[in-house]
Amino acid sequence: MATIDTVWRARDTKPGDIDAALRASLAQIHRDNAGYVPARVLNLVCVVDKQYSGEIANRLRRVGRYHPSRTIVCSVDPKRTTLDAVATIAAPSEVREGEIGLLRETVVVECGTQHLKNLDRIVDPLVVTDLLTCVWAPHGHGEAVDSLLDLSQIVLLDSVDEPDPAEALHRARDLSEQAYVVDLAWLRSTPWRERLAATFDPDTVRPELNTIDGITIRHHPESTAAALLLVGWLASRLGWRIDPLFAGRGGVLEGKVRARRQDVKVRLEPDAKQHVRGLAGLTISTASGRTYSLDRGPGGLRAHFENRRGETRDWTILGASRGEAGILGEGIRQALLRDGTYGPALACANGLLR
Amino acid sequence: MATTTEAKLGQTPGQGANPLVEGLERLPVHPTTLVIFGATGDLARRKLLPAIYNLAHEGALPERFNLIGSSRSEMSHEEFAEQAAEAIRQFSRRPADDQVLKVLLANMRYVAGTFDEDSVYDGLGELLDGFDQEAGQPLNRVFYLSTAPEFFPVIIEQLGNHGLNDHEGSDVRAVIEKPFGTTLEEARELNRRVLSVFAEKQLYRIDHYLGKETVQNLMAFRFANGLFEPVWNRNYIDRVEITAAEDLTIGTRAGYYDRAGALRDLVQNHMLQLLCNVAMEPPVHFEADEIRDEKVKVLRSVLKPTAETVDQIAVRAQYAAGTIGGEAVRGYLQEDGVPSDSNTETYAAIRLEIDNWRWAGVPFYLRTGKSLARKVTEIAITLKPVPHLAFQQEGSVGVRPNQLILTMQPNEGVSLSLGAKIPGTRMRIRPVNMEFLYGTSFMSQSPEAYERLILDAMRGDATLFTRNDEVEAQWEICDPIVQKWEATPGPLPQYEAGTQGPAEADKLLEHGARWRAI
Numbered sequence: 001m002a003t004i005d006t007v008w009r010a011r012d013t014k015p016g017d018i019d020a021a022l023r024a025s026l027a028q029i030h031r032d033n034a035g036y037v038p039a040r041v042l043n044l045v046c047v048v049d050k051q052y053s054g055e056i057a058n059r060l061r062r063v064g065r066y067h068p069s070r071t072i073v074c075s076v077d078p079k080r081t082t083l084d085a086v087a088t089i090a091a092p093s094e095v096r097e098g099e100i101g102l103l104r105e106t107v108v109v110e111c112g113t114q115h116l117k118n119l120d121r122i123v124d125p126l127v128v129t130d131l132l133t134c135v136w137a138p139h140g141h142g143e144a145v146d147s148l149l150d151l152s153q154i155v156l157l158d159s160v161d162e163p164d165p166a167e168a169l170h171r172a173r174d175l176s177e178q179a180y181v182v183d184l185a186w187l188r189s190t191p192w193r194e195r196l197a198a199t200f201d202p203d204t205v206r207p208e209l210n211t212i213d214g215i216t217i218r219h220h221p222e223s224t225a226a227a228l229l230l231v232g233w234l235a236s237r238l239g240w241r242i243d244p245l246f247a248g249r250g251g252v253l254e255g256k257v258r259a260r261r262q263d264v265k266v267r268l269e270p271d272a273k274q275h276v277r278g279l280a281g282l283t284i285s286t287a288s289g290r291t292y293s294l295d296r297g298p299g300g301l302r303a304h305f306e307n308r309r310g311e312t313r314d315w316t317i318l319g320a321s322r323g324e325a326g327i328l329g330e331g332i333r334q335a336l337l338r339d340g341t342y343g344p345a346l347a348c349a350n351g352l353l354r
Numbered sequence: 355m356a357t358t359t360e361a362k363l364g365q366t367p368g369q370g371a372n373p374l375v376e377g378l379e380r381l382p383v384h385p386t387t388l389v390i391f392g393a394t395g396d397l398a399r400r401k402l403l404p405a406i407y408n409l410a411h412e413g414a415l416p417e418r419f420n421l422i423g424s425s426r427s428e429m430s431h432e433e434f435a436e437q438a439a440e441a442i443r444q445f446s447r448r449p450a451d452d453q454v455l456k457v458l459l460a461n462m463r464y465v466a467g468t469f470d471e472d473s474v475y476d477g478l479g480e481l482l483d484g485f486d487q488e489a490g491q492p493l494n495r496v497f498y499l500s501t502a503p504e505f506f507p508v509i510i511e512q513l514g515n516h517g518l519n520d521h522e523g524s525d526v527r528a529v530i531e532k533p534f535g536t537t538l539e540e541a542r543e544l545n546r547r548v549l550s551v552f553a554e555k556q557l558y559r560i561d562h563y564l565g566k567e568t569v570q571n572l573m574a575f576r577f578a579n580g581l582f583e584p585v586w587n588r589n590y591i592d593r594v595e596i597t598a599a600e601d602l603t604i605g606t607r608a609g610y611y612d613r614a615g616a617l618r619d620l621v622q623n624h625m626l627q628l629l630c631n632v633a634m635e636p637p638v639h640f641e642a643d644e645i646r647d648e649k650v651k652v653l654r655s656v657l658k659p660t661a662e663t664v665d666q667i668a669v670r671a672q673y674a675a676g677t678i679g680g681e682a683v684r685g686y687l688q689e690d691g692v693p694s695d696s697n698t699e700t701y702a703a704i705r706l707e708i709d710n711w712r713w714a715g716v717p718f719y720l721r722t723g724k725s726l727a728r729k730v731t732e733i734a735i736t737l738k739p740v741p742h743l744a745f746q747q748e749g750s751v752g753v754r755p756n757q758l759i760l761t762m763q764p765n766e767g768v769s770l771s772l773g774a775k776i777p778g779t780r781m782r783i784r785p786v787n788m789e790f791l792y793g794t795s796f797m798s799q800s801p802e803a804y805e806r807l808i809l810d811a812m813r814g815d816a817t818l819f820t821r822n823d824e825v826e827a828q829w830e831i832c833d834p835i836v837q838k839w840e841a842t843p844g845p846l847p848q849y850e851a852g853t854q855g856p857a858e859a860d861k862l863l864e865h866g867a868r869w870r871a872i
Contacts, residue, residue, distance in 0.1 A: 098765070100765050100794070190378075194382070202384065237373045238373060298456075299454045303417065317417045318413065319411070320413075340377055
């Protein structure tokens with residue numbers, strides 16, 4: 001949709017001046033056309049490295065309909081000692097009579113590493129009061145995130161961003177104790193979780209959840225954390241006792257967890273053919289000799305069923321890939337919802353690591 | 355040292371609820387084959403097939419899903435799939451993903467024939483059994499009747515004759531489009547015939563208005579906010595106005611519209627549903643039958659019009675030539691396909707009273723019409739004036755009773771009018787509005803009503819569908835008006851297109867009240 005941007009810029013400025021400029025611009029836009037009203041859903045505070053800020057801006061532009069209403073981008077330039085700011089209010093170029101045009105505000109604050117420890121003092125005047133605030137720091141900057149925890153209720157992260165899955169999951173666990181965590185690695189697994197839930201939903205199949213004796217998860221080589229979260233989810237939902245997995249060849253993690261009546265073999269395999277982050281496939285076997293497999297395929301997930309007698313069935317479960325931009329949009333949407341199953345899954349996933 | 359963590363939240367599976375569904379936004383839907391009767395018709399092309407595609411795109415369809423289309427036109431499975439693809443590409447709310455579409459089309463089949471032919475149902479039976487066999491399990495079956503209403507009983511009875519109304523090991527459901535009868539007698543007869551084949555719990559009578567987020571929000575507004583409930587009764591509310599105005603003419607729909615008219619088209623179903631949502635008591639649980647029980651109680655409490663009272667409580671009219679948005683439009687009687695002596699109303703307004711403890715004495719005004727000044731659907735609740743006014747009215751618009759406006763379209767929202775002091779040295783009051791617009795506070799786009807309703811029917815959730823006693827209770831209110839109007843010769847009062855409607859509607863209002871401007 002074409003937009004008209006109202007832009008305010010200042011060098012060596014202060015948060016109070018940025019806030020005042022935003023208020024004045026919003027009032028003026030509304031006076032010019034009462035059909036323009038500011039969206040008031042969510043504050044998103046992004047802490048990014050200056051050299052990658054363009055890439056982040058592109059990702060945010062492509063989130064589709066799930067735009068936060070006010071986005072505050074803290075663009076970190078290590079040597080900077082003063083604050084520069086650009087505040088933009090984007091309005092749809094056409095608003096027909098009787099309709100409303102939603103205004104979305106973006107504030108880019110260029111700051112230095114020295115500002116990160118007390119970044120809350122800069123961001124606090126810029127967030128819309130009474131709205132939920134979500135923090136996202138895709139390039140690390142843990143210090144900045146910590147300083148913003150008091151004014152934010154949600155932390156958006158991606159556990160597969162961190163090269164070491166153990167560190168990623170520990171960090172997510174620590175943050176979970178202070179805020180609601182929306183983990184993009186978890187959201188990528190939603191279709192897989194939905195399909196597993198559907199597979200075992202019929203009354204006749206549900207008892208087989210008690211007899212699962214093996215699970216293999218194939219994943220992008222850098223998405224071990226995503227695979228651990230999926231096993232953690234099954235473990236937390238099914239009451240499995242967790243033991244740490246062992247590292248095998250080629251980045252494989254394997255071991256056993258304990259269900260009530262039997263052990264469950266767990267194997268997490270990196271799949272070099274998988275080009276996008278997240279899961280590539282999974283296979284669940286039960287004591288009755290049945291196996292259920294799901295793998296990425298064109299037009300959805302390719303399902304395969306096999307029983308002890310060797311009878312097989314294959315079909316496709318419809319669904320389009322959301323793409324990375326779609327996942328980020330979903331993360332922003334999830335910031336306003338609450339999923340009580342992530343925390344227990346995360347705890348179990350941490351338990352799978354030594 | 356290795357540590358052991360025991361998951362605490364897990365339930366013991368196999369003994370009740372599915373432990374894997376907690377936390378998921380989309381609940382599992384049992385594998386299903388959907389049969390659409392009237393699959394090449396306008397509704398299927400514009401709404402149903404695009405809705406099904408969008409559900410597929412989002413991964414919301416059951417993990418095994420097949421679609422069988424049926425209608426009179428002779429064509430192969432492939433030709434039907436091609437037609438479906440074209441409809442999806444043209445009318446889907448999002449661009450079609452070729453790969454998803456390809457898989458969806460691969461599971462489509464077609465059966466040609468008239469709806470009274472046995473061969474249609476034999477063919478359906480074979481295809482349905484074939485899909486079951488392929489899946490290795492009995493799939494649920496949903497029959498969607500998207501045909502002209504005269505075929506509803508024919509199809510239902512043929513499904514029964516061929517044993518397709520029941521299927522061991524799975525659920526069979528029938529979705530029936532509106533209109534469900536055009537009179538009380540027809541509705542009762544249709545219910546009798548349908549219920550002789552299917553049980554009520556298998557039936558899903560569509561009123562797509564109920565699938566709109568905006569209508570569902572009405573319940574959230576009333577029952578999730580403590581602010582309004584204390585004044586939601588006859589002690590504080592003076593009147594309720596429900597308006598569904600359109601700024602369009604009947605266009606090319608003369609064939610349907612001239613047989614239906616405004617009362618049947620909107621009042622009997624959609625507007626009475628809105629009335630129920632405003633007037634119903636809070637259900638104990640948000641469950642299909644509890645909600646529908648409360649709605650039926652409201653409908654049964656409405657004082658039924660009689661031949662003697664219709665003229666006092668109902669007004670009808672037709673639009674005459676005029677201008678809408680600067681463009682000249684023809685009058686209803688000059689529209690193509692409309693008989694020049696037609697007595698069909700394009701505007702209907704009625705005054706109803708709900709004779710129960712909460713609402714006794716509060717008039718509910720319902721009005722709808724074509725070719726009015728503006729497109730708007732809203733509920734205006736006017737509170738009683740304050741009992742004593744200490745301020746002088748002089749030099750200002752003055753104090754007006756508070757009005758709560760729930761707008762469904764064009765901009766879904768809630769507005770409350772309040773009296774506020776005009777800045778200055780004198781105590782002068784004028785009304786101001788406190789407004790809330792849903793669009794400013796939610797990022798999500800509402801799904802199409804049909805997406806929600808098709809999914810609910812496949813899932814077996816009847817909350818947003820109309821029950822047999824509900825339909826009949828709606829007709830008990832509208833039927834006396836329909837009968838009286840049909841027995842009364844025209845010509846009907848006229849209103850200029852593009853205006854607020856006929857002056858005759860003012861006579862319905864009590865105690866000097868005026869209609870809210872459209």
